[in-house]
Amino acid sequence: MRFNAEVVTIGLGYIGLPTSALIAQNKIKVLGVDINASVVETINQGKIHIVEPGLDTAVLEAVNQGYFKASLTAEIANVYLIVVPTPFKGDHEPDISFVQSATEKILPLLKAGDLYIIESTSPVGTTEKLQEFIFSKRPELKGVLYMAYCPERVLPGNVMYELVHNDRVIGGVDEISTEKAVAFYSQFVQGDLHKTNARTAEMCKLVENSSRDVQIAFANELSLICDKANINVWELIELANKHPRVNILQPGSGVGGHCIAVDPYFIVSDYPLETRIIGTAREVNNYKSFWCAEKINQAKTAFQIEHNREPKIALMGLAFKPNIDDLRESPARYIVQRVLQNANDEEYFIVEPNIQDHNIFKLTDYQKAVKKADIIAFLVAHKEFFDLEISEEKVVLDFCGVKNRILNLKVVYN
Structure with missing residues (x-):
C-alpha cells in the first residue's frame, strides 16, 4: 500500500x-x-x-x-x-x-x-x-x-x-x-532563506567549512609551537583573545566529522593550484592527530624508563567532537588506532561515554579507566571528563583543554 x-x-x-x-x-x-x-x-x-x-x-x-x-x-x-x-x-x-x-x-x-x-x-x-x-x-x-x-x-x-x-x-x-x-x-x-544559484550554493557550503578548518589549523599550529616554547597554549589564546579584534579558536587533537575534515578537499581537488592556504590547513590538522599519537608513545616510553614497568594508559574519547557518538573522520579514533599499532605489554583503557559497545574497541567506563591508568590522554572534551578527580601522580596528556576544568593535575602537554 x-x-x-x-x-x-x-x-x-x-x-x-x-x-x-x-x-x-x-x-x-x-x-x-x-x-x-x-x-x-x-x-x-x-x-x-x-x-x-x-x-x-x-x-x-x-x-x-x-x-x-x-x-x-x-x-x-x-x-x-x-x-x-x-x-x-x-x-x-x-x-x-x-x-x-x-x-x-x-x-x-x-x-x-x-x-x-x-x-x-x-x-x-x-x-x-x-x-x-x-x-x-x-x-x-x-x-x-x-x-x-x-x-x-x-x-x-x-x-x-x-x-x-x-x-x-x-x-x-x-x-x-x-x-x-x-x-x-x-x-x-x-x-532566513537566502536565494542564489546552484553553483554558488554548492561553493558556499564548501567555503564555510574550509574557513573553519583554516581557523582551527591556526590554533593547532599554535599548540605545536607552544609545546616547543614551553608556553601554556590555553592561557596564551585566552590572553590573545582579550584583543577586541582577535578570536582564536581552541586547539584539539585534530579535525573530524563529515564536514570540516572533508569539505575542503572538494575545493582542493578541483582547484589544486589555487588552494594553498586551504590545502595547508588540511595538512596541519591531519598532522596534529599524528603528533598527538607520537606524544602518547613518547610518554609511554618515558614511563617505562622511569618506573621500569609497562604503563596502563587511558585513551579518553573516540568521537570527532564532544558529547556525541559520531566517529566519522574522528581524529581521536585515528590516534587510538595508531597508538595501538605500537602496543606491547602495556594495558590500554579505551573510553567513549557516548557509545555502549564498539565492534572493534573494547570500551571501558571513564571513571574506572582514570582510576586504573598511569597515563591519561584526553582526546575529546566530553562533559563527563570535567568532573573527574585525578591524583597528582598520574601523567596527564591534555590535547583538548579538559585540564582547564580540572584542578591539581600534572599536565605534561600544555
Whole structure:
C-alpha cells in the first residue's frame, strides 16, 4: 500500500533522519528511504539508530501520528531530497556516486512539477551535472522539473534546533527552481532563506567549512609551537583573545566529522593550484592527530624508563567532537588506532561515554579507566571528563583543554 507521501528523503543518516522528522512534525507526510533494512525497521518502530538530543521524541511522534515512514524503496511524491554521503575516492577526490545512485532510483518516479533538491555536500557543478543526467534519461522533464541545491548548516548535538532556526542558502538551476525550493523550506525553517544559484550554493557550503578548518589549523599550529616554547597554549589564546579584534579558536587533537575534515578537499581537488592556504590547513590538522599519537608513545616510553614497568594508559574519547557518538573522520579514533599499532605489554583503557559497545574497541567506563591508568590522554572534551578527580601522580596528556576544568593535575602537554 502506498504511503502517499508529499516528500521523499533518500538517506536516513545524521542529517536525513532529523530533516525527515522535522518536516513530518509540520504535518507533511514524509517517506524516508535507506538501504539499511535495520535502520528502516528501527525507525518504523518509532526508534532511532543515532544519538541526537530531541530526535527520539520527534521520530516517535512523527511515526505515531502517521506523518513519517521509513522504507527500502522510494515512492511517487512531489518533493525529493537527496541526503546521502559523498565520500572520497583516490587521493581525496569527491565521490558523488551515492548522489548519482539515489537519483537513478527516483528517476522513474519523477513527473512534471516535482521538486528535486540535493542536500548532500557536493563539488561545484554537481546539481547541473545531475540535471543533465536526468534530462538525458527523461527529456520530457525539461522545463517542468525544478532542481535546487540546499546544504545543511547544523551542529551535531543541536541538530533539531538548528534545522529550524539556522539560515539556509538555496540555489536553483534556474530562478523558478530557486523560488520553488524557497517555498518548500519556508514551511519548516524559521531562519532566513537566502536565494542564489546552484553553483554558488554548492561553493558556499564548501567555503564555510574550509574557513573553519583554516581557523582551527591556526590554533593547532599554535599548540605545536607552544609545546616547543614551553608556553601554556590555553592561557596564551585566552590572553590573545582579550584583543577586541582577535578570536582564536581552541586547539584539539585534530579535525573530524563529515564536514570540516572533508569539505575542503572538494575545493582542493578541483582547484589544486589555487588552494594553498586551504590545502595547508588540511595538512596541519591531519598532522596534529599524528603528533598527538607520537606524544602518547613518547610518554609511554618515558614511563617505562622511569618506573621500569609497562604503563596502563587511558585513551579518553573516540568521537570527532564532544558529547556525541559520531566517529566519522574522528581524529581521536585515528590516534587510538595508531597508538595501538605500537602496543606491547602495556594495558590500554579505551573510553567513549557516548557509545555502549564498539565492534572493534573494547570500551571501558571513564571513571574506572582514570582510576586504573598511569597515563591519561584526553582526546575529546566530553562533559563527563570535567568532573573527574585525578591524583597528582598520574601523567596527564591534555590535547583538548579538559585540564582547564580540572584542578591539581600534572599536565605534561600544555
